[in-house]
Amino acid sequence: MADVQGRAPRALLEEIQEEGGRGEISRERIGELARQHRTTPGAVQSLYTFYFPRGPENGAQLCNGLPCTMRGAHAAKRHLETSGGEYDTVSCLGYCARAPVLRKDGSYYSLGLDGLQEIEESQRGFVEAHAQRLADYRSEGGYAALLRFLEESDRRFLLDVLANVSLRGMGGAGFAVDQKWKAVLAGAGPERYLVVNGHEGEPGTFKDRLILEREPHRLLEGALIAALTVGAQTAVIALRSEYANARAMLEESLAELESFEEETGTKGSLPRVTLMSLGGSYVTGEETALLEAVEGKRSEPRLRPPFPAEVGLYGRPTLVQNVETLTLIPGLLAAHYGGAAPEGIRKYYCLTGDVPDPGAYRERLGIRLDALLEDDAGSSVAELKAFLPGGLSSGLLPASKADLSLDFDLAKKHGCGLGTGAVIAIGRNRCIVPVLQTISGFFESESCGKCVPCRLGTAKLAALMDSLQEGKASEADLEEGVALVRLMQETSICALGQVAGKSFLDAMKHLRDEMVAHARGECPAHTCFDGGE
């Protein structure tokens, strides 16, 4: 597996992740790590500075994700500055429903009017208490489908089952699952991998964390079924390093799985499942960047084609699948075995932003946005100016579109994808410009820097949003911004650069008057320029 005789780059990256998370890795220590892993100090430094570009974290980390900034992260910043504590800002901490969020010494806090309040669901005890155990899962019929599936001589029928319900990937790109699996099966050679993408990092999205913490066995069963279907001998579950609770639950579940294997006499016939915790930026969740990280390299997207199904982990055919997608597999297979008509797919919708009851709600795929807002989030269309239907990368739609169905046809019908299903609502009294400013800042800070249009373009766009926010941009600047975004869409290597300016483009289309006014120094929402002057 190593790319050089005797080298184990993945182990090196894991050590860097571990040690870098605890504090600064000194130059001496870098030299030691290089000797130990038979590489150069420069190579160690290259990894360290990619995964920890700002050096060690100190004090507290304030979440700077859009849901948090909308809910007063800026105010929280002032609070922290006046109280004199040291802090960093981070792009997303994954507790968007409890915005604004602060992390301190590994604990998560919600910053309310009455100060810091530890987030209960972030506490290990809480997670332990709510996590699915092997016994519970089996009593609901869990792993039964897997055991039967193991007996099958030809498992490719599952592809038809998935095609029948038109299962699509829930990680953002929405690719047809059966097609992807088919491509992996068609890949060359006997060695194959499954990489479970648990590197969730888009502000507003925290569904995978919930699944990992609460339904680890359902995920494992789904991963095992997928690996068996495509012929992968090894599955790697790649997690955000922030998801320590999820990792703990998975470790416990893997131990339980071992006893299950012994009990059922399936030891040796199931694919091997390993865990890897990865820091890095949002871009690490991009499937080819994730593969680079799992190989122990700087997590930068690869050029495609070839796609991972053909040339993936260590150059082998690899299935990269999102956590949520895989948890749907056991149910679909069980329903098939039960002879039941395929049920509709239920997925998580994360609702954040300007809604009274932010949270993650599991609903049937294709629920209307207005229903979701009203029934789950305690809000209404009347309160809405615009919304992001599927996270920061999906783009922006005006409130007038709130009757749409949140399904995979969104992109085709409305030009904005379902993405991860993370709806961020923008209230009617909110100025759109600071929202765009946060979004463009996010993409600038998360760009890996590999390709020119993304490395330089995200920075230029962020600078434009800053000028716009300050009322110092001209209409011509805005048009130049549109051209820049089109260039980034066309020429960036991966989705990050391609989508970084989507919301800006959509705002120019749907909220053009507001944008142009702001460029002139007028804030129609009267929230910028000291009360709108």
Add this chain to the structure above:
Amino acid sequence: MHLTLDGKEASAEEGETILEVASREGIDIPRLCDSGGRRNGVCRLCMVETDAGGRGAPSCSTRVREGMAVRTESPHLATVRKGILSLLMEEHGDHEGAHECRVEHYAREYGVEPAHRKRGVRDVDASHPAILFNPNVCILCRKCVIACNDEQVHEVLSLAGRGRGTRISFDLGVSLSESDCTSCGACVDACPTDALIEKGWRPAERTVITTCPYCGVGCTVEYGIAEGRIVWARGVGGNTVNQGTLCVKGKFAFQHEASDDRLRTPLIRKEGVPKGPLLGRKPEEVFRKATWPEALDRVAGRIRVIRDADGPAAIAGIASDRSTNEDIFAFQKFMRAAVGTDNVDQSATLCHAPSAAMLSWALGAGASTNPVRDLRNARTILLVGSNTERAHPVIASYIKRAAKRGAHLLIVDPRNLEIARFARLSLNLRPGTDVVLFSAMAKLILDNGWEDRAFIEARTEGFEAWAKVLEPFNLEYASGVTGVSADDIRLAATLYAREGPSVILWTLGITEHENGSDNVSALVNLALLTGNVGKPGAGLNPIRGQNNVQGGADMGSTPGSLPGYQNLLDPAIRAKFEARWSRPLPEAKGWKSTEMIQLARGGLVRLLYISGENSVRSHPDSRSVAEAFEKLDFLVVQDLYLTETAEYADVVLPAASSFEKSGTFTNTERRVQAVRPLFDPPGEARADWEIYADLAARLGCPMEYAGSEAILEEIRELTPSYAGIRPDRLEVGGLQWPIRAGEPEGTAILHVGEFVRGKGRFRPVAAPVRRTEAEKAFPYVLITGRQREQYHTGTMTRRSRVIESLAPGSAIEMNPEDMQRGGLVDGDRVRVVSSQGKLEATVGASASLPRGVIFTTFHYAELPVNLLTPPTLDPITKTPAYKDTRVCVEKLG
């Protein structure tokens, strides 16, 4: 498959990129980060339109499809490219000095304003003597990182940081001069913006492609020339051994050509000035300038007088292996036909003669069997007695690339070499125990039945006799003698035998021993045993030292061996040459260079003609070499400079360097390559062959050639292995011999199907006897070798400004524990004493050395280490045991 490019039909191979096809069709798609065959694809400038839709596709990473219609120019593409260039130009700071920036070039082409909005100006790194790094014009195209890590595998350059904070870093972010940079210049050649550029770079008025004057790798180099000087050098890609790369010497060590102290006229020792070195005197106090006729008359006259008095055997000559095949051919013809002596030799006697002799004895050809490029086909690489990263950096990169792709690299060397980082196993054996190690590996292979029976039976002889002598070499014994663990010996034998094809590479760590020939035979036996000869990925490859040492032997500058290794003592062969040259040839085999010097000391050799060898520094036991030179009746030295050896001469003849003449060199893999002149020789200096021809005429043996091509014509006529050379086929990359008549393609791999001599021969070899008495008096083994930057006695490299600042001196390197025990710290002065002599030097710790071994180089006049080396010679080839001098080390007050 077929596609259309801008409406024109084009054909392509499956898997090619649009960029590759377009380049072949002469369409120059704008691009900045293209790294040849290595996927990079970060600049996004090379976008083209395909039939897939209006969206651009990067041509460097989009593969062609049957029937594809590609447009490389359109208004939309112009907008896209302009957009990318605008982003880059906003970042782009100011250049330092002359440059050729491709970003600026394209910006002009696409009408992008050069709006220098420099953000965060960063310091220019000018710390390196030859390379300037200006991060302000770096566009992070990563070509330099690819060149340093994936091509050269020096792994000094890396990317640090992420996103907007990404930057190019040398090691841990230190300056270039503080880093482990080997100064190969690959990053400079890769850089499209001249963020990395030669210091003082200037555009060339003209360029010449020729073969590097340094080591036996034989890299093809393009030199840029302005105002009569070389201003830069670049590796040439394509069908060349270096495939575009170079090492520090090829890239930066070219200033010697224009050195002020080049010899420009013949010099004659002044009347009454006794023989001996300058000893601080100015050259003009010892020598006077002479005209060519006077100098040549003097030399020819002395040859005639001595020949008449003592016979031609009292005259001997050493050819320069830095000169061309044509020069060396002319030299041996002059010595044999005009002077009448077979006392002709070349530098191989000091280095790889055991390799050539034993390969020739066993297989029928005294040369490397497989091309360098073939290393990529090897699954196991056994690298023996070779600090390849220092002595042959370009080949080291091939080895490291192979190891990175998963080949097993096994290293055998007393020192723990840098390249060991890439090795599966590093066997740090005690110096001089090679035969025991390789015999034990052979026995283990036999005991396990891993030998290639069919190969042994069909293609070899002498197996049984050899197998019998292996009996004592069991693992326990071998481990005890070599100091290598039994497990490591077992693993090495297993990988070599079972994970083939396996290739063996070696250099002077094998040959420069009292039993150098036996060491070579032990390796040859291993390859015959496992059938690892005569096929791709396998082979026996001694890596040669000087640029034309292979050619020197090929051209017959070896006693008893006429051009093409034709036996002088064979009457039929001698008759062929005598008929062609119209002169009788000597009937007895002459002396090797080491023997010539011993005989001179004894008064039997009275006239010595040395071309381009600095013998007084490079031969062992320098004191007796000096004594020999002082005793000679007459010493002629022909060189570029007044070397330490020339200081002893009676007549000094100024020679042209290989930058000033045409001809051919033959590299370590038998590749005959063109040498082309960049300039006229300085002053009255002349090509070696012209000097020999004029002398021959004076001795009544006309050797008239219109030019070096005429000599090549004669070589082809008389030398079967060079017979098929067509000069037009030597364009770039050359041809590997044998190039028989009618086989103009040459021969990449030797011994395919059949050995040159018919059957391969095993040669039984015994373990050397340990000289325990000497070990008591002299507890350390002194090994001499090379630094990466310097070359031999430094005649060329020490006249290169860049090299002098990169490698200004040498110390005695010593194991840190040994130093501690001897009460020594870095920088202490020590006296090193051997049976032959003593010298004083500075000592420094080196963790790469095992206990009991010290190391230094022979590059520096300030540290003339051959004062210490004894004249212990290999009995077969008379090669000195430079790698095994017994010494003691004393701390100086």
